[in-house]
Amino acid sequence: MPDYELCCEIFNQCSNNQMRDVDFREVSVADPAAYVRELEPRAEIEEESLSDGTRIFHTNTAGLLKRYSFTPI
Numbered sequence: 001m002p003d004y005e006l007c008c009e010i011f012n013q014c015s016n017n018q019m020r021d022v023d024f025r026e027v028s029v030a031d032p033a034a035y036v037r038e039l040e041p042r043a044e045i046e047e048e049s050l051s052d053g054t055r056i057f058h059t060n061t062a063g064l065l066k067r068y069s070f071t072p073i
Contacts, residue, residue, distance in 0.1 A: 001028040004070040011065040032070040033057070040066070 003026060010021040029035045036045060036057045043059035043066075050056070057068040 001030050003028050003073040004032065005073055007067075007069040007071070009067045009069075011067075013063070013065075026073065027070075029070075032068075036068050039068075 006025050006027045008023045012021065027035070032055050033045075033047060036043075036059065040059045040061060043061040046058045048056045048058075052071070054069060054071045056070075059066045059068070
């Protein structure tokens with residue numbers, strides 16, 4: 001299975017706190033899209049791919065926005 005650096009960002013919607021919660025970890029997954037669907041089963045998911053092989057998934061679960069970025073290691 002390919003190894004990725006996974007960056008998960010949770011966007012804070014509080015008007016007085018615009019900072020993001022950010023988490024980094026290394027994961028070995030065959031299909032990043034399936035991995036995100038497993039983590040966020042109720043989310044609306046949009047995917048984008050960058051030229052360096054990074055795959056980014058934008059999720060929206062009842063207004064809670066997250067971004068999962070999978071960068072090949």
